Amino acid sequence: MSAGTPMESAPLLGERVGVPDAEEVVPAPADPRERGDVLLQVSDLRISIPTAAGQVHAADGVTLTLRQGEVLGVVGETGSGKSVTCRALLGLRPTPRTEVSGTVAYPSIGVEDITVLPPKRLRRLWGRHVAMIPQNPMTSLDPVRRIGDQVAEALGDTVHGKAARRERVIELLRQVGLPAPERRLDAFPHQFSGGMLQRTLIAIAIAQNPALLVADEPTTALDVLIQDQILGLLLSLQRDLGTSLVLVSHDLSVVSQVCDRVAVMYAGQVVELADTATLLSSPRHPYTRALIGALPGAVARDEPLRVIPGAPPPLVGLGPTCRFAARCELHEPACDEWDTELLAIGPAGGPAPGTASHQSRCRRADELVAATTTTPSTPSTKENNDDLTQR
Numbered sequence: 001m002s003a004g005t006p007m008e009s010a011p012l013l014g015e016r017v018g019v020p021d022a023e024e025v026v027p028a029p030a031d032p033r034e035r036g037d038v039l040l041q042v043s044d045l046r047i048s049i050p051t052a053a054g055q056v057h058a059a060d061g062v063t064l065t066l067r068q069g070e071v072l073g074v075v076g077e078t079g080s081g082k083s084v085t086c087r088a089l090l091g092l093r094p095t096p097r098t099e100v101s102g103t104v105a106y107p108s109i110g111v112e113d114i115t116v117l118p119p120k121r122l123r124r125l126w127g128r129h130v131a132m133i134p135q136n137p138m139t140s141l142d143p144v145r146r147i148g149d150q151v152a153e154a155l156g157d158t159v160h161g162k163a164a165r166r167e168r169v170i171e172l173l174r175q176v177g178l179p180a181p182e183r184r185l186d187a188f189p190h191q192f193s194g195g196m197l198q199r200t201l202i203a204i205a206i207a208q209n210p211a212l213l214v215a216d217e218p219t220t221a222l223d224v225l226i227q228d229q230i231l232g233l234l235l236s237l238q239r240d241l242g243t244s245l246v247l248v249s250h251d252l253s254v255v256s257q258v259c260d261r262v263a264v265m266y267a268g269q270v271v272e273l274a275d276t277a278t279l280l281s282s283p284r285h286p287y288t289r290a291l292i293g294a295l296p297g298a299v300a301r302d303e304p305l306r307v308i309p310g311a312p313p314p315l316v317g318l319g320p321t322c323r324f325a326a327r328c329e330l331h332e333p334a335c336d337e338w339d340t341e342l343l344a345i346g347p348a349g350g351p352a353p354g355t356a357s358h359q360s361r362c363r364r365a366d367e368l369v370a371a372t373t374t375t376p377s378t379p380s381t382k383e384n385n386d387d388l389t390q391r
């Protein structure tokens, strides 16, 4: 991907939404994902965890849309609220006393808000409609139960009869690239490598062909070579099965290889959301820009890697001001009065901020058009990265 979109044609920030002329024919989008139905609609999600230090605002006004078959990356530093937000997509909360407001809707199956569903209804959706691929494969399987039994359990009541279930388990393990699966059914987790365990967990997640997979740092605990294989597997399964995928990572280069769109989280908020190529070439939030600048390819070989000075604020007692202000090179006094609303970046007459394809929480986002740096080597994106699926 080449860095740098034409700046003179870049649209202005937050321009008014307009209505097309009655005669105007609006062509159908070429990209099927843009035509796809909305699978997931997260609206103003706020998650507040009571702790001894006060209420931790782990998610603070998160609004996202995911279409069927789309891959969304959620990227941010540790503690930015990625896991808490993504677990909320399954109706999970970190502690029983956690306060949740806003909604997480799955319109295609008539779920208006998964965060308020009782456990019995939640369990009916898990596996069947939405499934999670956990962060640490080494601790996510039952150590005293055989692999085959654990995968078979994930089938629920979708396959009947012992022989048919066995066949389906073998098929699933083969689908995730486990060699000689028929010989592995009786193995225990400790006999598998980290990569094999993660493949098994992916088989469990796809067992009932869910509409949405949520993968929370699925490669963090694995060797670098295996990380690429698991990412490639996720991408090819997502393509073959038409599943939507939310991929959580602290690593922008990982997310950009796999995702159609990226949500950048900082201190509990989505600070920028855009399609991957736009985000990399034309970031409109100083934090995104700093993340791109800190990528290994962004500096010449003999230069030290750039780091983002400072640390995110604690998520307790934050007022309605920009959370990135203390680390921001564009900070000015007016930013301290800014109530961090999302702004739509798009042409005049484009959609409202919460639904625009490019959104930023920076009040100076329009100035970043000119300020965007060209990186010597930006990471590969899903579009130019077909070979990942062949690894």
Ligand SMILES: Nc1ncnc2c1ncn2[C@@H]1O[C@H](COP(=O)(O)OP(=O)(O)OP(=O)(O)O)[C@@H](O)[C@H]1O
Residues within 6 Å of the ligand: 049, 050, 051, 056, 057, 058, 076, 077, 078, 079, 080, 081, 082, 083, 084, 085, 094, 095, 250, 315
């Ligand atoms: N059970 C809990 N009790 C108290 N605070 C919690 C709990 N779970 C999460 N938090 C806090 O919520 C905030 C967001 O955490 P979260 O795990 O979502 O971050 P993250 O971006 O996923 O980080 P990482 O990349 O390290 O997983 C952090 O401040 C964290 O300390």
